[in-house]
Amino acid sequence: MTQPSASTQRASVSARLADIVGERHVLSRPSELLVYNSDGLPGYRRQPSIAVFPGSREETIAVVRLLAEEELPFVPRGAGTGLSGGALADDIIVVGLHRLKKILSLDIDNRRATVEPGVVNLRLNRHVAPLGLLYAPDPSSEAACTIGGNIAENAGGPHCLKYGVTLNHVHAMTVVLPSGEVVELGSRTGERDGYDLRGAFIGSEGCFGVALDVTVRLTPKPQTVRTLLADFTSVDDAARVTSAIIASGIVPAALEFMDGPTIRVVEDSIYAAGYPRDAEAVLLIELDGIEAGVDADLEVVRRICLDGGARNVKVARDDIERAKLWQGRKKAFGAMGRLAPHLIVQDAVIPRTKLPEILQTIHAISEKHGVLVCNVFHAGDGNLHPNIAYSADNAEESKRVHKAMTEIMNACIDAGGSITGEHGVGLDKMGYMESIFPASSLNAMCELRSVFDPGRRSNPGKVVPVHSCKEWHGVKSARETSAATVPPPLAAEPSRPVAQ
Amino acid sequence: MTTEAVVATVHESVDTRTPLRICGNSTWLGAGRPVRADKTLSLQSDSGVTEYVPGDLTLTARAGTSLAEIQHVAKGNDQWLPLDPYGSESGTIGATIATASAGPLSATFGLPRDLLLGLQFVNGSGDVVRAGGKVVKNVAGFDLSRLLTGSWGTLGVITEVTVRLYARPRSDRTFVVPLTGSLVEQASVIQAMYVALSPFALQLLGVTVVRALGLGELPVALVRLGGNEAVVDAQLKALAKITKPGEIESEVWGTLRELEGSAPSVIRISSMPMRMIGTAARILAEEVPGVYTTIDPRRGVMRVAAGIESEGSEIETDVVNFDDLKSGEGSTEIIFEKLPAELWSRVSPSVVADPLSRGIKKAYDPFNILNPGILGD
Numbered sequence: 001m002t003q004p005s006a007s008t009q010r011a012s013v014s015a016r017l018a019d020i021v022g023e024r025h026v027l028s029r030p031s032e033l034l035v036y037n038s039d040g041l042p043g044y045r046r047q048p049s050i051a052v053f054p055g056s057r058e059e060t061i062a063v064v065r066l067l068a069e070e071e072l073p074f075v076p077r078g079a080g081t082g083l084s085g086g087a088l089a090d091d092i093i094v095v096g097l098h099r100l101k102k103i104l105s106l107d108i109d110n111r112r113a114t115v116e117p118g119v120v121n122l123r124l125n126r127h128v129a130p131l132g133l134l135y136a137p138d139p140s141s142e143a144a145c146t147i148g149g150n151i152a153e154n155a156g157g158p159h160c161l162k163y164g165v166t167l168n169h170v171h172a173m174t175v176v177l178p179s180g181e182v183v184e185l186g187s188r189t190g191e192r193d194g195y196d197l198r199g200a201f202i203g204s205e206g207c208f209g210v211a212l213d214v215t216v217r218l219t220p221k222p223q224t225v226r227t228l229l230a231d232f233t234s235v236d237d238a239a240r241v242t243s244a245i246i247a248s249g250i251v252p253a254a255l256e257f258m259d260g261p262t263i264r265v266v267e268d269s270i271y272a273a274g275y276p277r278d279a280e281a282v283l284l285i286e287l288d289g290i291e292a293g294v295d296a297d298l299e300v301v302r303r304i305c306l307d308g309g310a311r312n313v314k315v316a317r318d319d320i321e322r323a324k325l326w327q328g329r330k331k332a333f334g335a336m337g338r339l340a341p342h343l344i345v346q347d348a349v350i351p352r353t354k355l356p357e358i359l360q361t362i363h364a365i366s367e368k369h370g371v372l373v374c375n376v377f378h379a380g381d382g383n384l385h386p387n388i389a390y391s392a393d394n395a396e397e398s399k400r401v402h403k404a405m406t407e408i409m410n411a412c413i414d415a416g417g418s419i420t421g422e423h424g425v426g427l428d429k430m431g432y433m434e435s436i437f438p439a440s441s442l443n444a445m446c447e448l449r450s451v452f453d454p455g456r457r458s459n460p461g462k463v464v465p466v467h468s469c470k471e472w473h474g475v476k477s478a479r480e481t482s483a484a485t486v487p488p489p490l491a492a493e494p495s496r497p498v499a500q
Numbered sequence: 501m502t503t504e505a506v507v508a509t510v511h512e513s514v515d516t517r518t519p520l521r522i523c524g525n526s527t528w529l530g531a532g533r534p535v536r537a538d539k540t541l542s543l544q545s546d547s548g549v550t551e552y553v554p555g556d557l558t559l560t561a562r563a564g565t566s567l568a569e570i571q572h573v574a575k576g577n578d579q580w581l582p583l584d585p586y587g588s589e590s591g592t593i594g595a596t597i598a599t600a601s602a603g604p605l606s607a608t609f610g611l612p613r614d615l616l617l618g619l620q621f622v623n624g625s626g627d628v629v630r631a632g633g634k635v636v637k638n639v640a641g642f643d644l645s646r647l648l649t650g651s652w653g654t655l656g657v658i659t660e661v662t663v664r665l666y667a668r669p670r671s672d673r674t675f676v677v678p679l680t681g682s683l684v685e686q687a688s689v690i691q692a693m694y695v696a697l698s699p700f701a702l703q704l705l706g707v708t709v710v711r712a713l714g715l716g717e718l719p720v721a722l723v724r725l726g727g728n729e730a731v732v733d734a735q736l737k738a739l740a741k742i743t744k745p746g747e748i749e750s751e752v753w754g755t756l757r758e759l760e761g762s763a764p765s766v767i768r769i770s771s772m773p774m775r776m777i778g779t780a781a782r783i784l785a786e787e788v789p790g791v792y793t794t795i796d797p798r799r800g801v802m803r804v805a806a807g808i809e810s811e812g813s814e815i816e817t818d819v820v821n822f823d824d825l826k827s828g829e830g831s832t833e834i835i836f837e838k839l840p841a842e843l844w845s846r847v848s849p850s851v852v853a854d855p856l857s858r859g860i861k862k863a864y865d866p867f868n869i870l871n872p873g874i875l876g877d
């Protein structure tokens with residue numbers, strides 16, 4: 001029997017995809033596909049075979065059905081800002097959703113909106129802001145990332161401390177399953193019983209199918225917002241103050257931490273926010289709600305900061321000052337691009353009481369390996385982002401960086417934490433899944449995935465290492481080929497400016 | 501009872517193909533479709549808080565721990581679990597998560613799915629599965645915690661639960677607002693409260709409920725304001741601009757939760773908040789003897805417990821009264837929590853008949869031994 005060559009097959013699939021979406025929206029030349037060979041996480045490259053960009057819901061369904069018919073694997077992709085390699089396609093088809101960017105309906109009274117998956121997070125927020133509403137999950141990548149990507153990653157953001165993550169703000173979605181079947185998960189108009197399939201889909205990292213539309217909950221804008229910057233000469237003091245604020249029971253809208261190296265790199269960049277350069281840590285704290293109540297909490301928080309060793313607590317006077325303080329925080333990853341050609345952005349969670357201890361441990365690890373760690377993170381949630389800037393061209397340095405990162409992750413796991421708080425497992429964290437979950441949990445995840453995607457064609461090879469799935473135990477090569485046992489590559493390639 | 505004992509029981513049931521009826525403190529056993537089981541697996545004795553870190557505001561408890569015990573432990577550090585499902589505080593945390601039961605605080609603090617950080621369960625093959633974790637933010641792997649919440653024991657026996665706690669508010673006061681005037685006037689008061697307040701709880705109570713609580717003869721709104729003193733004062737001022745609130749003891753919430761007690765039928769009708777507000781006044785004013793109606797306008801949920809005083813009261817005829825909620829665009833969802841056994845097959849044979857739900861059930865409970873029938877099949 002003669003098999004058609006790979007390139008003939010690709011040409012025929014491309015042609016059929018072009019019949020659905022138009023020729024302009026199918027890419028198959030390697031040079032055109034370069035843009036899609038990475039996401040927001042530097043260090044990994046995977047070249048897709050084809051990229052297809054449907055322009056409507058119907059086209060998306062038709063594309064997924066064609067891929068089902070041909071039994072071809074694919075990777076859904078939003079804006080490609082993901083930080084776990086989740087949107088990478090290794091010689092398979094990328095289904096890009098950024099053209100599906102309609103806000104389908106907006107119900108102000110009932111505080112909900114239905115949007116297509118390609119709608120950019122910030123655009124939705126700009127759209128509803130004049131109506132006195134907001135969409136609470138606000139990843140720092142809000143200017144670029146899509147609601148579809150947010151759903152798939154269960155994205156968080158600074159204000160998720162008080163308002164909750166994506167999971168807490170989604171009523172329903174329509175999904176085209178990898179089989180091509182279209183299902184409605186959750187309920188647009190009320191509550192539904194039966195299994196929480198909407199909950200199961202959120203955070204499924206593209207492995208359960210493609211979200212075609214999402215009905216989100218909108219939140220009334222708070223009456224008052226106060227933004228504080230507390231600066232410290234000791235990281236330890238700032239960490240203790242963080243724990244003390246949480247323990248006080250006040251729930252700030254946001255409680256963000258930046259350490260000395262981060263402060264200085266931000267201040268050297270075009271995003272300079274006026275953070276004191278000689279500080280070893282700053283806390284950016286936001287309180288919101290009813291004016292009188294916020295003022296009372298503000299006094300308590302100010303006291304905790306000053307008693308805990310803050311040199312100074314500055315309250316933003318107006319929206320301009322407030323925006324400036326936030327800009328430094330939101331663009332911190334971007335600013336780190338100045339330090340060295342490459343940057344590892346890490347994501348882990350620890351119990352909040354362990355913050356002082358873990359920051360000391362991270363410091364000790366960085367000293368031991370001679371690497372520079374910049375900590376900028378959602379301290380209120382215990383969601384760390386220890387980042388390391390380095391040059392991947394230097395093999396010896398790469399090795400040290402890699403060792404340091406592994407030790408930091410292990411310290412977080414030992415502290416009773418999690419390997420990811422918001423960036424997802426993707427390709428990058430698969431190797432750690434076995435350190436926090438028993439085999440039975442991984443198998444239960446595999447089984448759930450198999451219900452949504454029996455052929456494992458939607459974003460294959462991500463999240464759960466394939467050898468953890470019971471029915472795959474017999475596959476000898478699975479372990480060898482799984483990224484789980486391969487150390488994350490520290491490829492020699494220039495880090496791209498982070499998408500903003 | 502320990503996790504090991506649960507595993508042993510499940511293994512035995514698999515071997516002998518003996519379906520299990522899973523129970524907590526058996527306070528809510530009448531709920532759900534009739535279970536076809538020959539044996540009871542009770543988690544009642546598997547109780548106790550196993551880990552509590554006040555500084556992290558997280559608490560882990562065995563499934564059989566009562567909500568009252570969790571509240572008692574948390575109170576020692578001026579904290580609480582803002583989860584107040586209808587029924588009594590002697591209900592267990594395991595059953596509360598398994599049935600996704602919630603009460604008046606849920607429009608502010610979230611449903612069980614929002615307060616849950618992680619859990620441990622034993623699936624229908626006897627495997628011990630851990631989902632989520634003990635930290636407040638976590639996206640490692642597919643979300644089995646949400647999957648198990650509201651699965652009514654059909655996917656696994658929940659053995660341990662980790663939840664998020666909150667600090668007790670410095671001020672926590674409850675006010676009653678009689679709903680008077682024309683239906684239009686009442687609706688506008690309700691809407692004004694919906695827009696202007698951020699209360700801990702806002703419930704509208706029908707006349708039968710009001711009478712049972714000894715709060716008079718008119719439908720009322722029950723408003724719970726919480727936070728620091730300044731917040732409560734400011735909200736109270738806002739409330740006073742809309743209507744004349746009278747303060748009452750906060751014990752009323754506990755009484756309200758227990759009121760429906762042994763009602764043979766309990767249903768939840770959910771719709772959009774505005775739609776609910778639009779019809780609320782008429783429904784609340786309608787005197788249906790033996791039918792206890794409460795409405796949470798923010799969640800868009802009406803809860804109806806029927807047949808308390810008059811045995812014969814049939815849930816279906818009561819539902820028919822809500823025709824204007826049910827008809828038209830932007831439909832309503834009706835969730836049946838409790839019905840006389842013979843009604844289920846007619847009214848709601850199954851909520852897990854779709855292929856995804858069936859696939860999940862088959863994967864997690866291949867021998868169909870966990871609460872078979874309770875969600876329909």
Ligand SMILES: Cc1cc2nc3c(=O)[nH]c(=O)nc-3n(C[C@H](O)[C@H](O)[C@H](O)COP(=O)(O)OP(=O)(O)OC[C@H]3O[C@@H](n4cnc5c(N)ncnc54)[C@H](O)[C@@H]3O)c2cc1C
Nearest residue numbers: 078079080081082086139140146148149152156206211422
């Ligand atoms: C500078 C910077 C800051 C960031 N800050 C944060 C932060 O504060 N909080 C946070 O949570 N994340 C943050 N991120 C990570 C990232 O922005 C989020 O994970 C975001 O949700 C990804 O959205 P995207 O549209 O770019 O998705 P992509 O990167 O394109 O895809 C991510 C995953 O979603 C899947 N996917 C995309 N669309 C769909 C769909 N319609 N249906 C099904 N699956 C789909 C993909 O297959 C992939 O697995 C940051 C990233 C950067 C670069």
